[in-house]
Amino acid sequence: MQLVLTKEKVNGFLSSTIPKVKFYGMEITINNQVKNVSDQNLTIQQLLDMEIPQKQKGLAIAINNSVVPKTEWETKTISHHDSILIIKATQGG
Secondary structure: OOOOOOHHHHHHHHHHHOOOOOOOOEEEEEOOEEEEEOOOOOEHHHHHHHHOOOOOOOEEEEEOOEEEOHHHOOOOEOOOOOEEEEEEOOOOO
């Protein structure tokens, strides 16, 4: 007896035996890198505390190409699929 495996049989077997994993969170982009975060009520300040825990002076934040004033970092929440740009000022010449 010969067993013949076709691509359809293998794919059907794999899709029925491997459980699907669901992610309950948000996908955001930070400086062109996609990240998944579990907290759906994440503020800009909370994100900065996670991503840049030290030296948060001299930062500028933009969400979806709109600059967010530092006075709003504690209250402005991030949404699913937001594109966040974090810029750090440097000095030199």
